[in-house]
Amino acid sequence: MDSPNFDDASDMSIPTMSVNNKPVQIDGEARTLLVHFLRDTLGLTGTHVGCDTSQCGACVVMMDGRAVKSCTVLALQAQGSDITTIEGLISEDLHPVQAAFQQHHALQCGFCTPGMILTALDMIHRNPVLDEEKIRHELEGNLCRCTGYQNIVKAIKSAADQIRSE
Amino acid sequence: MDSRPGKGMRVHQALRHDSALKHVSGEALYVDDLPAPSDMLHIYIAMSPHAHARILEMDLDAVRVVTGVAAVVSAGDIPGQNDVSPVAGDDPLFAEGEVYYAGQSLFAVAAESLEIARAAALEAKVQYEILTPLITIDQARQAGSYIEDSQTMACGDAAAALKNAPRRLKGRMIIGGQDHFYLEGQVALALPQEDGDMVIHSSTQHPSEVQHCVARVLGLASHSVTVEVRRMGGGFGGKETQPALMAAAAALVVRKTGRPAKLCLDRDDDMKLTGKRHDFEINYHVGFDETGRIEGIDLALASRCGYSEDLSSAINDRAMFHVDNAYFLGQATITSHRYKTHTVSNTAFRGFGGPQGMMGIERVMDEIAMALGKDPLDIRKVNLYGKAPRNITPYHQHVEDNVAPELITQLEAHARYRERRAEIKDFNRASPFLKKGLALTPVKFGISFTKTHLNQAGALIHIYADGSVHLNHGGTEMGQGLLIKVAQIIAEEFAIDLGCVKITATTTGKVPNTSATAASAGTDLNGMAALNAAQEIKGRLIAFAAKHYHCAREHISFSDNHVTIGNRVIAFADLVNQAYLARVSLSSTGFYKTPEIHYDRATHRGRPFYYFSYGAAVSEVVIDTLTGENKVLRVDILHDVGRSLNPAIDRGQIEGGFVQGMGWLTTEELYFDDGGHLLTHAPSTYKIPACSDRPVEFNIEIWEKGSNLKETIHRSKAVGEPPLMLAISVFSALGDAVASVAGHKFMPRLDAPATPERILTAVEETRRRAGVGKS
Numbered sequence: 001m002d003s004p005n006f007d008d009a010s011d012m013s014i015p016t017m018s019v020n021n022k023p024v025q026i027d028g029e030a031r032t033l034l035v036h037f038l039r040d041t042l043g044l045t046g047t048h049v050g051c052d053t054s055q056c057g058a059c060v061v062m063m064d065g066r067a068v069k070s071c072t073v074l075a076l077q078a079q080g081s082d083i084t085t086i087e088g089l090i091s092e093d094l095h096p097v098q099a100a101f102q103q104h105h106a107l108q109c110g111f112c113t114p115g116m117i118l119t120a121l122d123m124i125h126r127n128p129v130l131d132e133e134k135i136r137h138e139l140e141g142n143l144c145r146c147t148g149y150q151n152i153v154k155a156i157k158s159a160a161d162q163i164r165s166e
Numbered sequence: 167m168d169s170r171p172g173k174g175m176r177v178h179q180a181l182r183h184d185s186a187l188k189h190v191s192g193e194a195l196y197v198d199d200l201p202a203p204s205d206m207l208h209i210y211i212a213m214s215p216h217a218h219a220r221i222l223e224m225d226l227d228a229v230r231v232v233t234g235v236a237a238v239v240s241a242g243d244i245p246g247q248n249d250v251s252p253v254a255g256d257d258p259l260f261a262e263g264e265v266y267y268a269g270q271s272l273f274a275v276a277a278e279s280l281e282i283a284r285a286a287a288l289e290a291k292v293q294y295e296i297l298t299p300l301i302t303i304d305q306a307r308q309a310g311s312y313i314e315d316s317q318t319m320a321c322g323d324a325a326a327a328l329k330n331a332p333r334r335l336k337g338r339m340i341i342g343g344q345d346h347f348y349l350e351g352q353v354a355l356a357l358p359q360e361d362g363d364m365v366i367h368s369s370t371q372h373p374s375e376v377q378h379c380v381a382r383v384l385g386l387a388s389h390s391v392t393v394e395v396r397r398m399g400g401g402f403g404g405k406e407t408q409p410a411l412m413a414a415a416a417a418l419v420v421r422k423t424g425r426p427a428k429l430c431l432d433r434d435d436d437m438k439l440t441g442k443r444h445d446f447e448i449n450y451h452v453g454f455d456e457t458g459r460i461e462g463i464d465l466a467l468a469s470r471c472g473y474s475e476d477l478s479s480a481i482n483d484r485a486m487f488h489v490d491n492a493y494f495l496g497q498a499t500i501t502s503h504r505y506k507t508h509t510v511s512n513t514a515f516r517g518f519g520g521p522q523g524m525m526g527i528e529r530v531m532d533e534i535a536m537a538l539g540k541d542p543l544d545i546r547k548v549n550l551y552g553k554a555p556r557n558i559t560p561y562h563q564h565v566e567d568n569v570a571p572e573l574i575t576q577l578e579a580h581a582r583y584r585e586r587r588a589e590i591k592d593f594n595r596a597s598p599f600l601k602k603g604l605a606l607t608p609v610k611f612g613i614s615f616t617k618t619h620l621n622q623a624g625a626l627i628h629i630y631a632d633g634s635v636h637l638n639h640g641g642t643e644m645g646q647g648l649l650i651k652v653a654q655i656i657a658e659e660f661a662i663d664l665g666c667v668k669i670t671a672t673t674t675g676k677v678p679n680t681s682a683t684a685a686s687a688g689t690d691l692n693g694m695a696a697l698n699a700a701q702e703i704k705g706r707l708i709a710f711a712a713k714h715y716h717c718a719r720e721h722i723s724f725s726d727n728h729v730t731i732g733n734r735v736i737a738f739a740d741l742v743n744q745a746y747l748a749r750v751s752l753s754s755t756g757f758y759k760t761p762e763i764h765y766d767r768a769t770h771r772g773r774p775f776y777y778f779s780y781g782a783a784v785s786e787v788v789i790d791t792l793t794g795e796n797k798v799l800r801v802d803i804l805h806d807v808g809r810s811l812n813p814a815i816d817r818g819q820i821e822g823g824f825v826q827g828m829g830w831l832t833t834e835e836l837y838f839d840d841g842g843h844l845l846t847h848a849p850s851t852y853k854i855p856a857c858s859d860r861p862v863e864f865n866i867e868i869w870e871k872g873s874n875l876k877e878t879i880h881r882s883k884a885v886g887e888p889p890l891m892l893a894i895s896v897f898s899a900l901g902d903a904v905a906s907v908a909g910h911k912f913m914p915r916l917d918a919p920a921t922p923e924r925i926l927t928a929v930e931e932t933r934r935r936a937g938v939g940k941s
Contacts, residue, residue, distance in 0.1 A: 045199035046192020048399070050349045051433040055849040058349055086192030098190040102182060105814045108822060109645025110189030111349040111399030117190060139857035143849065145349050145400050146645045147818060148825035149857040150864055 015079040019044070020088025026075050034068075035059045037075035038085060046086035046114045050143070057142030060115035061085050067122035069141075086114035089121075096166075097121050100159035101152070108146030116142050120156040130160040176658040177880050180814035184650040184669050185397065185643075196399050197353045197367045198430050206355075207236050207276040209419055209429040210283035212290060213439060214265035214272055217299035217508040217842030221263060221272075225291040229275055232286035237422045240273035244418065246385030250410040252375060254475035257511065259383055259414050265294070266473035267510050268843045269438035271411065276419040276427055299508035301842045303447050303470050306505035313471045313478055313506045319486050319770035321560045322497030327462025331453025337533055338450070340917040341525050343470070344443035344515055344830040347854050348644075350399020352409055352440060353430040356416035363390045364417050369398045370409035371642050372682035377674045379410035380417045388674075391417070396671035401644035402826070403514030406682045407476055408440045437847040441476060441513030442836060444469040446485065448526035458534045458545040462497040465489050465526060469519075471504050472511035478504055481512075483616055483767070485519035487561060487774065491527050492570040492610040493549040494556040508842050514684060516826065517887045520611055521894070525831075525918065528607050528894050532901055533913040542898070543583065543606050547574065550608075562771040567778055567875045570608050573804055574782050578606060580867075581784040581802035590786070594906045599791050602799070603903025607895040608782040611888040612775030614763050615685045621760035621776075623691035624677040627656065627699040629752040633739025635660065635667045639756075640680030641692035642672045646886055647815035648688045652696050654811060655879060659700040661724040662738050677755075686779070686884035689811065691758055693879035699756025706752075710745045762876075777876045779883045781805035781869075783824065783892035785861075787899040791907060794926030798828065798896055800863040805892070808874035808883030820866050820889040827893025829855040831918045832900075904928045908936030 015026045019042060028041060038044045038061065047070060050058030054072040061070045062084035089095040094102065097120050107113045116139070123138040124130060135153050144152065188194035229238050241248050241262040251257035261272050272292065277283035300306045328334060354376075355367040364384070368376045373393040381388045393413070398405055412429045419427040431439065451464040467485055471478035482502045489500055531549065535542035551557050551565045558564055578584070583606055590602045615621050625639035637656050643649045649669045657664045674680070681691070704724070712719045717732040724730075729741045746752060765772035783803045789796040803824060807816045833853040837846045846852040874881045897920055904914040904925060912935050914928040 039199075040202075043201070044192070045195065048196070048350070049198075050351075051849050053433065053848055053850060056349060086190075090191055094187075094190065101190045102186045105180075105182060105186075105818060107183065107186060107189050107645075108647070108818055109349065109398065109400045110183075110185060110194050111196065111645075113189045114192045136857045136860070143347075143349065143854060143856060145347050145402070145826070145854060146822045148821035148855075148864065149860050150821050150866075151818070153857065 015076060017078045017081050017083055019083045020085060026079060028075065030076060032075045033071055034073040034075045034078050035070035038070060044085045044087050048111055048114060050111065057115040057119060058112050060118045060142065062118055062121065065125065067119050086117060089117070096162050097159040100155040104151045104155040104158060106151040106155035112142060112144045116144065116152055120159065124160045124163055130157065132157060176654045176664060177811050178809060179654065179812065181650060181654065181664065181812055183647055183815065184653060195396065196350050197355055197369050200355060200367060202428070203426040206426040206428055207419060207423060208280040208283055209274050209276050209416060209427055210280060210287050211274050211415060211429070211435065211439065212272045212287040213435065214261060214268055214270040216265055216294055216296060217268045217301065218297040219265050219294035220297060221261060221265065222293040222295055224272065226273060228289035228291065229286045232282065232289060234278040234282035235275060235286045236278070236425065237276045237419055238273060239418050239422055243422060244383055245421070246383050249382060250379045250414050251474060252407040252477060256474040257476065259411060267508055268841070269510055271439065274415045274419065276423065299842045301507060301509060301838055301840065303468050303505050306507045307468070311506045313475045313504045317483070317486065317502045317770065319500040319560050320498065321558065321562065324462045324464050324497045324499035327497035328451060328453040328464060331461045332455050333537065334451070334453045335533055335537055336451045337529065337913065339448050339526065339529050341446040341448065341522050342919050343445040343512065343836045344834050345437055345836060345852060346402045346404030346442070346515060348398065348400030348402060348404055351431045351433060351436040352412045354409065354412040354416045355426070355428045356413065356420045357426050358420045358424055361390070364420060366391065366393045366413045366417060368393050368395055368409050368413045369405055370395055371398070371401045371405045371644060371684055372407070373642065373672055373674050374678070374680045375407065375682065376410050376413045380414050383414040384417055384421055392673060392675045394671050394673040395642050398642065398644040402516045403518065403684065404440060405644070406514040406684050408513060434847045437852065438844055439510070441472065441511045443515035443830070444471065444478070444481060444512040444519065444522065446522040450526060450530050452530050452534065454534055456538065457548050458538050458540060459548050460493065460496050463495050465500045467501065467523065467526070468503040468505060470507050470509060470512065472507055472509045474511040476511045476513045478512060480617055481514065481519035485523035487612055487616065488520035488523035489527050490559055491524045492551060492608040493527060494551045495560060498560045500560055509838060516823065517890050518685065520887070521827065521891050524891050525894060528898055532898055536905060536910055536913045541587065543578065546608065561774065563773045563775060565778065569780050569806055570610055573780055573806060573869055574606065574608055577782045577784060577802060577804040580804065583784055586786065600788055601791055601903045601906045602786060602788045603899040603901065603906065604784070604786050605895045605898035605902055606782060606784045607898055609780060609888050609891045611779045611891065613686060613690065613779055613884045614760055614774060614776045615681065615687065616765060616774045618763055618765055620681040621687070621691065621763060622681065623695040623758050624680065625692060625696035625699045625756040626676045627696065627703060627754055627756065629703060629742050631743050631746040633666065633742040636670060637667050637696060638670050638676045639692040639696050640672065640677040641688045642683040644683070646688070646819060647812060648683065648692065651689050651811045651815065652693050655693050655697055656700050659697060659704060660738065662727050686886035686888065688886065689882065690878055690884055691760070694758035695756040697756065697879065698758055699754045702754040702756065703752060706750050707741060707745055710748055710750050711741060714744065714748065777874060777883070779806060779885065779888040781888055781892055783895040785895035785899040787896060787903055789900065789903045789925055791929045794922030794929070796900060796922065796925060798861040801861040802865045803892055804867050804869055805889060806869040806872040806883060807885045808872050808878065809881040810868055811880055811882045813868055816868060816885050817866055819885045823887065823889030824892045825855050825860055827890035828896050831893055831897040832920050833859065835919050835921055900925060904932055908932045908938050911936055
């Protein structure tokens, strides 16, 4: 994977996307998945691979403000998009959702945590009102094997309330 | 975070997981996240498509010539022994001559990318002679296929007691297995070193065993292999023996190529290739009086162990140790049959056979209640362990710390069990299709490895001249919070801030010959070993201070990052530096072995457990009798963790264990076809609990009165496994809901997992037996 190698890209400019507010060139094979591009090419290993089949949600990132499972998106599909990974969520301080997960003990082994946080951010953006039942329903695409989700729900609710009040 | 100084201000505090900040920021590194060396190879394991077959020919030439393939390794390439088993020497790294389960590893391909390795593996030409497989317990029973002799544990004369009992009943239940579904799959990264040595980064609960297995496969001495693990993305027992195969394959590729190599199983391969919780069949014959008190019982356990022994011997023993759960069984005979089948070799899984054993006796309690027309809770209470002579277990250990009666009574009142029982009765009378069920079940779980020699641990502590502490021990972190708990213990001992204690990766290079982080005993063992090391250094510091400042030892004390020496108060770091300049050793190992325990396996008698952990749960469920669909409406848990070292961590274990147990007993179904192929090998078909499955109302209380009679670390109790078995209350409540369709006259034949299909079948069968038509 030394140089761009797209089937019909010979005389086109190199495709780019923005990852955590930095422009990056999308190199690699055309079939490269976004998750592998982020992890292997950019070294952003906070995005995890849990099931390889877009069910567990460990690989969730934000693409143009919406949560996507990056194991089901080709890197090339993200051309021109803004991608935010867990590493890009921190500015000077932790993002309120990150802080809430830490505050409420909403993690154990931590493997699902980045995907949970980005899914949480997406649901907070989309839902003006977030009660526990809604959170539970919205979180169905993210699996956690360690916790019973109790503190995860609590953390999301708390972060949502905080973000609304700001 | 509360890290204020003072006695008990570091232990018994609800501190965050030490890696919490790294987890929420994505900085925590798992093995697959470690920066890849530029020349690293990626490994793919080719697996057997057949459950039982003779390998007539395995031609791998076409695999080797694929562009990008660096090495292909199979059994013939192993310089040492072709064995990655924990005990019995019967788990080949690569199949040789015969395959024994669908999914068994045949050979490994190492290539420049995983895609190349996977594609190249398809070029192999393997010819098989298909042999008849034994897939089910029934098939193995008929063929007389066992991994070891059947075991019998006996207390008194069960046959006579059964004969003389006023009432008797018989029954049978099937309990399914469970896949661990740790979110981080099995992974190992092997790095070549000089002298042919090997460094392995492994996602393992048992670095020492990985070290020993890799050395055995490569024909090296153990000192040539170093295994390191900073953290796992979940373990649950699935990373106790299983990681050895991944590590050995990666190490073999390194040996062959001289290049770093990584093996990371994808989810489907992981589920096919690695062992799971044993499925069980339990037959019971119980005699009891009109109050429901058991007088004699004959319990026969049978389990599917798979193609090899793995840890099945100890797992089935633990099932036998837990068929009593919290109850005095009177005269009891317990037999255990361990069947060898052509399926993946089943292995450790949270509870280690205990949950399956407990399922059997809880079914017996429900069935006695149905037979006598009583509330199952009353049957449970009348059978609890009590004062002598009702305090002897079937393995002849006396129950000395029985808090179950008190804890159950408290939960019964707190959860309004009786009132809700009446409300549910009313609800069911008025509701034609939806039926509710309720159950309270206790847990008593024995703490210690039942193989006595495993109950030991080591630790290593350094204090650097600036006063900072480097902490290492044999325990591994899989999310359960072991490392923060041990760090709290050390910070407490030196009375320094938690931030002064550096938590470091577990490595065989620092603490040798460790036991697996398993049996819920991680904190009990490693916490004590680390304390021992800390006390050794503290003793030297006190001796130094006494001499240097001409002060009696009893006038030296540690608090608030300082040391008081007579009338003088100096910073801890300053005392450390003074001790260094005076040439005092500031490093120490620590060691611990659990006292009092012993066990004679030949007679199944002794004291295998240092103490017991207790808990109880009330679950309320609703089922749809037209579809079998179901929901857990409310759960109340009261759990005894002794004096909690960290209530936040312990609550997490209780909640997570319960939900994992609930998954085992309701939605997680391992489905093997007649040919022995696991068909539910991905989350699309294998359903672990999702967020919406968790109980609508979920109340968890740590028992305030909890303490440990034994001198465990700060009087805490083990918490990793016991809460999983609280979920038996969900299964029991589902049975209660089903039984309501025929007025609780019959115990429904409900097996686990209680999927909607099974519940629907049980509803229809119960109605048929009762002669009740559909409402």
